Each structure stands twice: as structure tokens, then as C-alpha cells.
Amino acid sequence: MRLPGSKSISNRLLLLAGLSAGQTTLVDLLDSDDTQVMLDALRTLGCAIERDGDTTRITGLGGRAAVASAELFLGNAGTAMRPLTAALAVLACEHGGDYTLRGVPRMHERPIGDLVDALRGLGAEVDCLGQEGYPPLHLRGGRLDLGQPVKVRGDVSSQFLTALLLALPLACAERDVTIEVVGELISKPYIEITLNLLARFGIAVQREGWQRFVIPRGSRYQTPGTLPVEADASSASYFIALGAIAGVDAPVRIEGVGAGSIQGDIRFVEAAEAMGAVVSAEPNALEVRRGAWPLKAIDLDCNHIPDAAMTLAVMALYADGPCTLRNIASWRVKETDRIAAMACELRKVGATVEEGADFIRVHPLAQFRAASIHTYDDHRMAMCLSLAAFNGLQQAEPVPVRIEDPKCVAKTFPDYFEALFSVVRSEPRHIPVITIDGPTASGKGTLAAGVAARLGWHTLDSGSLYRVSALAARRAGVAPDDEAGLARVAAGLNLRFEGTSVFLDGADVTDVLREEAVGTMASQISVWPALRAALYELQCSFRRLPGLVADGRDMGTVIFPAAPLKIFLTASAAARAERRHRQLLERGISANLDSLRADLEARDERDRHRATAPLKPAEDALELDNSGMTVVESVELVLDWWLQRRPFDLLG
Numbered sequence: 338m339r340l341p342g343s344k345s346i347s348n349r350l351l352l353l354a355g356l357s358a359g360q361t362t363l364v365d366l367l368d369s370d371d372t373q374v375m376l377d378a379l380r381t382l383g384c385a386i387e388r389d390g391d392t393t394r395i396t397g398l399g400g401r402a403a404v405a406s407a408e409l410f411l412g413n414a415g416t417a418m419r420p421l422t423a424a425l426a427v428l429a430c431e432h433g434g435d436y437t438l439r440g441v442p443r444m445h446e447r448p449i450g451d452l453v454d455a456l457r458g459l460g461a462e463v464d465c466l467g468q469e470g471y472p473p474l475h476l477r478g479g480r481l482d483l484g485q486p487v488k489v490r491g492d493v494s495s496q497f498l499t500a501l502l503l504a505l506p507l508a509c510a511e512r513d514v515t516i517e518v519v520g521e522l523i524s525k526p527y528i529e530i531t532l533n534l535l536a537r538f539g540i541a542v543q544r545e546g547w548q549r550f551v552i553p554r555g556s557r558y559q560t561p562g563t564l565p566v567e568a569d570a571s572s573a574s575y576f577i578a579l580g581a582i583a584g585v586d587a588p589v590r591i592e593g594v595g596a597g598s599i600q601g602d603i604r605f606v607e608a609a610e611a612m613g614a615v616v617s618a619e620p621n622a623l624e625v626r627r628g629a630w631p632l633k634a635i636d637l638d639c640n641h642i643p644d645a646a647m648t649l650a651v652m653a654l655y656a657d658g659p660c661t662l663r664n665i666a667s668w669r670v671k672e673t674d675r676i677a678a679m680a681c682e683l684r685k686v687g688a689t690v691e692e693g694a695d696f697i698r699v700h701p702l703a704q705f706r707a708a709s710i711h712t713y714d715d716h717r718m719a720m721c722l723s724l725a726a727f728n729g730l731q732q733a734e735p736v737p738v739r740i741e742d743p744k745c746v747a748k749t750f751p752d753y754f755e756a757l758f759s760v761v762r763s764e765p766r767h768i769p770v771i772t773i774d775g776p777t778a779s780g781k782g783t784l785a786a787g788v789a790a791r792l793g794w795h796t797l798d799s800g801s802l803y804r805v806s807a808l809a810a811r812r813a814g815v816a817p818d819d820e821a822g823l824a825r826v827a828a829g830l831n832l833r834f835e836g837t838s839v840f841l842d843g844a845d846v847t848d849v850l851r852e853e854a855v856g857t858m859a860s861q862i863s864v865w866p867a868l869r870a871a872l873y874e875l876q877c878s879f880r881r882l883p884g885l886v887a888d889g890r891d892m893g894t895v896i897f898p899a900a901p902l903k904i905f906l907t908a909s910a911a912a913r914a915e916r917r918h919r920q921l922l923e924r925g926i927s928a929n930l931d932s933l934r935a936d937l938e939a940r941d942e943r944d945r946h947r948a949t950a951p952l953k954p955a956e957d958a959l960e961l962d963n964s965g966m967t968v969v970e971s972v973e974l975v976l977d978w979w980l981q982r983r984p985f986d987l988l989g
């Protein structure tokens with residue numbers, strides 16, 4: 338696996354680059370919702386930003402904002418809200434300015450009062466526009482008094498200290514600036530990341546224990562030029578967990594993060610090892626395999642790995658005793674109340690969970706229940722709970738786990754599920770298939786594409802395989818009645834699929850395949866059993882995780898006879914002829930409605946009455962006549978049917 342760049346590092350580097358003079362080039366920056374929010378904010382403040390593949394170039398502000406007033410929308414990105422609040426408060430004091438910072442409703446419930454207090458203590462004028470102590474915030478300048486140490490609480494979020502450490506180098510031209518932490522500092526590894534990255538931008542902070550930090554007088558942000566962004570160690574935790582639970586010989590290899598990481602969450606490796614994982618670490622890569630099964634129960638203080646520790650809570654389902662994760666009060670003020678959310682969702686799969694103000698205890702599970710997992714708009718809930726789907730390692734008949742809003746992973750790891758499915762296998766019978774069979778132009782392809790898009794599944798347009806066989810046979814001079822010759826052509830097809838495009842021998846034949854002549858020849862050659870047999874394996878190979886929507890004539894009767902949902906799609910001949918007519922005209926192909934209808938009826942007749950795999954509804958198919966329905970209505974209806982077939986308690 339190659340993992341996306343670290344969110345914590347990406348957003349800190351963006352702000353540092355934005356505050357420095359000159360151009361900084363960041364390589365492998367994370368591309369996600371939270372970094373997008375930071376990039377948008379920097380642009381609004383006057384930074385020039387260019388993106389080119391893996392490379393992002395930022396021309397910084399050189400220590401002062403180019404605009405004196407701005408409204409910034411920061412989504413649900415704590416790594417943007419906190420440091421920008423501090424940096425803009427300081428800039429507004431130093432050079433004048435007026436800035437408003439807002440986020441999504443959940444952001445307005447995430448506390449920022451300790452930072453606001455620290456900034457007010459410095460002399461900055463900060464108004465909370467909603468509830469006191471929470472965003473949205475209005476920064477109105479003020480006069481900085483840096484004669485005294487700046488005091489900030491460290492026991493709710495370390496991001497407040499990070500914010501001050503990133504902001505105050507903007508105000509230390511004349512004197513040393515000292516920051517004092519009040520209370521026990523949590524999440525120290527994130528402060529180490531901050532100090533490490535500050536050093537690369539020329540700011541050598543002097544640290545006295547974890548209580549006092551001194552930014553030396555005369556410090557100034559200087560761009561280091563080009564910097565690579567480490568892969569995200571928290572994102573790695575899901576694949577480290579996979580390596581630990583996978584019952585296979587080969588290790589999971591994770592590239593982009595390793596023993597040389599500056600991220601605190603790399604210490605998740607130790608926790609995974611304590612549960613039995615066998616990890617070999619290179620400076621910039623990890624290899625993980627299963628060492629103990631069931632996993633070994635742990636009782637761990639997780640203060641040093643708050644985000645990655647969520648992964649342990651799900652690994653605990655596969656342990657040999659209850660696992661207790663302690664000192665995790667910060668979970669309660671993250672994207673959601675993660676202790677409550679984790680407890681609730683783990684209970685849905687059947688686990689016994691105890692929770693307290695700052696701990697969670699998860700008991701191992703012998704018999705999982707199928708469950709539909711709510712994600713709370715929290716990327717880590719979606720990624721963590723996906724690990725509950727490996728219950729087939731635990732029980733003879735695995736049960737499915739449904740993630741309700743998988744796209745929420747976009748916050749830090751937009752391709753998480755694609756990455757997951759690229760390394761996991763499932764028995765074909767456990768991979769769901771929806772089949773859609775029916776006569777020509779009934780809307781099978783359109784319905785299949787719509788349903789697949791909503792479910793995030795693959796599609797199989799089986800008709801295109803008969804069409805491409807017809808085309809290849811025509812090009813090779815093989816006659817439509819030469820059964821053996823046709824079967825040879827079909828078995829030797831050199832095909833590639835890219836999205837909705839089909840390539841034959843390297844050339845894009847998508848448009849040629851849709852010609853009516855090719856469709857008619859497809860219908861003629863598809864009567865031959867040897868040809869149909871030659872295409873069988875190829876069709877089965879489309880059954881890949883997370884699921885398949887297959888359309889054709891015999892998907893439910895012959896190719897996927899055990900599919901859990903089968904649709905037989907029809908529409909009147911008049912409606913179908915009209916649709917095909919419109920479809921061809923839209924593609925710029927002229928056509929005659931009457932001859933289209935005659936052609937379509939002849940084709941239906943042949944498809945219905947051939948001896949092998951004739952067009953007919955499977956016994957257990959649901960019939961859908963969409964003559965009077967829109968595409969959207971048909972898609973919704975099929976999704977509805979699909980949910981009803983699933984074993985999930987959707988209200989639970």
C-alpha cells in the first residue's frame with residue numbers, strides 16, 4: 338500500500354509555507370477535505386498556490402496577510418481552525434486586520450475557549466459570535482503584550498499550543514516569546530511534529546520539559562524550498578491492523594511511513610505488537626503479519642496515540658479477553674463524541690462495551706451480528722468499523738457490515754475503501770451481485786450504472802462482451818454461423834475496460850460497439866453455446882469487492898444464479914424504440930424509428946426463443962416495467978428492494 342500524506346503534517350506545512358517569504362514546494366501533500374479547506378483559506382489571504390500532480394507550490398505571505406479583512410470557512414477541520422485563529426489574531430494585532438472564521442455546525446460545537454483565553458491574555462480582541470468558547474470567531478486586532486509568558490491550557494487539546502507555536506514567531510522580532518502550559522499537556526507527540534516542522538522553517542523553539550517553550554527573539558519564517566510530506570501514520574493503523582488479523586502468509590507492506598516517522602501515531606505499531614502483530618520496520622516502510630490469534634488483550638494508556646487508538650477498539654473484537662483503552666477523554670471533543678459513537682456502533686455488531694468519561698473497554702466477540710454502521714460524519718468511524726467485516730476469520734458464516742456514509746473518509750483518506758479492496762479477497766459467493774436482465778433498450782445499462790454509482794459497486798455490461806465478440810469476429814472474417822471460430826475469437830479477446838470505455842487490441846471501440854449493426858450481429862452470434870461458454874469465466878471475473886451490478890439477458894438465470902437480488906426489466910416496445918431512437922440521435926447517429934422498432938422486436942424474438950440461455954425472468958426475479966418511470970425513480974426503487982433484502986436492522 339502507498340498511503341496518502343499525513344493530515345497533521347500537511348496542514349501545518351501549508352500554514353508554515355503560507356506564512357513564510359518565498360516559494361515552498363510540497364511533494365505528496367494530502368489531497369482531502371481538510372487540506373482543501375486550508376488551501377482555500379490561504380488563497381483568500383493572498384497566497385499564490387499551484388498544484389501539479391504530486392507537487393504543490395505555495396508562495397507565502399512573508400509574515401503579513403495580503404488582505405486586511407476576510408471571511409474564512411473552515412469546514413470541520415480542527416487543524417485549520419485552531420492555527421489560523423492564532424496566526425490571524427497575531428497578524429491582526431501586528432498589522433491591523435479583521436477576520437471571521439466559521440465552520441460546519443459540528444465545528445461550532447468543538448471547544449476553542451482555551452485558545453481564545455490565551456489570545457485575549459496576550460491582548461488580542463477575539464469575539465465568539467455564537468456560544469462563548471466556540472467558533473465562529475471574529476478577530477479584531479488589538480495590542481500584543483508579550484512581556485509576560487503566554488499561558489495556555491494543555492489538557493483539552495494540544496492543538497491550542499500548536500496554534501500558538503505556529504503563530505507567535507510572527508511577533509518575536511523584538512523579544513523572546515515564552516509560552517507556558519497550564520495543566521498536564523496531552524497528545525505530546527503532536528507538539529513534537531509542530532516543533533520538528535517549525536525547525537525546518539527556521540524557528541528553533543527552546544523547550545523546557547513540556548511546560549515552557551521559548552521562541553527566540555529575531556526568529557523569522559524561512560522556506561526550506563522543497564519538502565516531502567510523510568504518509569499518514571494514523572491512516573497506516575488500519576492496514577497495520579489488517580496485517581495483524583489477516584490469516585495469510587504474505588505480510589501487508591505499507592510504504593511512505595516507517596521507523597523514521599516524526600508522527601506520534603507511529604507508536605500505534607507498539608500497541609499492535611502488544612496485541613500480537615509481527616512488524617518489521619524500515620525507515621520509510623512497514624511490513625506487518627499476524628503473530629497471535631486470537632489477538633492478545635491489552636490494557637493501555639492511549640494518550641500518546643489518540644486517533645490511532647480508535648483502531649485498537651475494533652481490533653479488540655478479535656482479542657482473547659477484554660481490551661481497555663485509557664486516558665482518551667479527547668475522543669469526546671473530536672469530529673464526534675468518539676467514545677459514545679464507538680461504543681454504540683460496536684454494540685450493533687454484538688459486542689459488549691463499557692465506557693467512562695475517559696476510557697472504553699471492549700469485550701471480544703464470538704458471534705458477530707450483521708450491522709449497519711452509522712459514521713457520524715467521522716472518517717475514522719468509517720475506516721475503523723470496516724475492520725469488523727473480517728469476522729469470517731472468527732465464525733464459519735461471516736456476516737456483512739454496512740458503512741452508511743463511506744464517502745466521509747474524504748476528510749483524510751479519500752481512497753480508503755479502494756485501497757482496502759485492493760488488498761482483501763472474499764469468496765465470490767460472499768460478494769453481492771444485483772442482476773438486471775431484460776429486452777433491448779429497456780434501460781438495463783442505465784439502471785445498472787445508477788445503482789452501482791449509489792452503492793460504489795462495479796458494473797458488468799455483458800452485452801458489450803457479445804458486441805465486442807461480434808466486432809472481433811467481423812474483423813477476423815469469422816462468419817456468424819461458425820460456432821467454433823466464434824468461440825475461439827471470444828476466448829482470445831484482448832480487452833481492457835476503463836470506466837465506461839472498452840478497448841479492443843488497445844483501440845477504443847466504445848462507440849463502434851453501440852452501432853445497431855454490431856448489436857444485431859451480437860444477437861445472432863449469441864445463440865451459440867460454445868461462444869457463451871467462452872465468455873463465462875470473463876463475466877464471473879467481474880464479481881469483485883465491494884459488489885457488482887450485472888446487466889444482460891442471462892445474468893440471473895445462468896451467470897449469477899445465486900444473486901441475492903434479480904431484476905427483470907421491461908418496457909413497452911414503443912417506449913423502448915423511442916428511447917433507443919433518442920439515444921442514437923444524442924450520439925449523433927441518425928436512425929429511423931420504425932426500422933428501429935422492427936429491429937428491436939426481431940432481436941427480442943431471437944433472444945427469447947434461442948435454446949441456450951434464452952431471455953426470460955429468473956424464477957426469483959422481481960419484474961419492473963419502467964415504461965412510465967424516470968431513471969431516478971427506477972434507481973431508487975431498486976435500492977429500496979436491495980435494502981429490504983439485507984439482514985441489517987436499519988433503525989438500530
Ligand SMILES: Nc1ncnc2c1ncn2[C@@H]1O[C@H](COP(=O)(O)OP(=O)(O)O)[C@@H](O)[C@H]1O
Nearest residue numbers: 777778779780781782783916920963966967968
Ligand atoms: N426509466 C427510464 N425512463 C426513460 N428513459 C430511460 C429509462 N431508462 C433508460 N432510459 C433511456 O433509454 C435508453 C436506453 O437505455 P439503455 O440503458 O442503453 O438500455 P439497455 O442497456 O437495456 O439496452 C437510454 O438513452 C436511457 O437514458
Ligand SMILES: Nc1ccn([C@@H]2O[C@H](COP(=O)(O)OP(=O)(O)O)[C@@H](O)[C@H]2O)c(=O)n1
Nearest residue numbers: 777778799800801803859860863889890891
Ligand atoms: N447476457 C447477455 C447479454 C447480451 N446478449 C446478446 O447480446 C446482444 C446485445 O446486447 P446488449 O445488452 O448490448 O443490447 P442492448 O440491449 O443494449 O440493445 C443482445 O441482443 C443479446 O442477444 C446475450 O445473449 N446475453
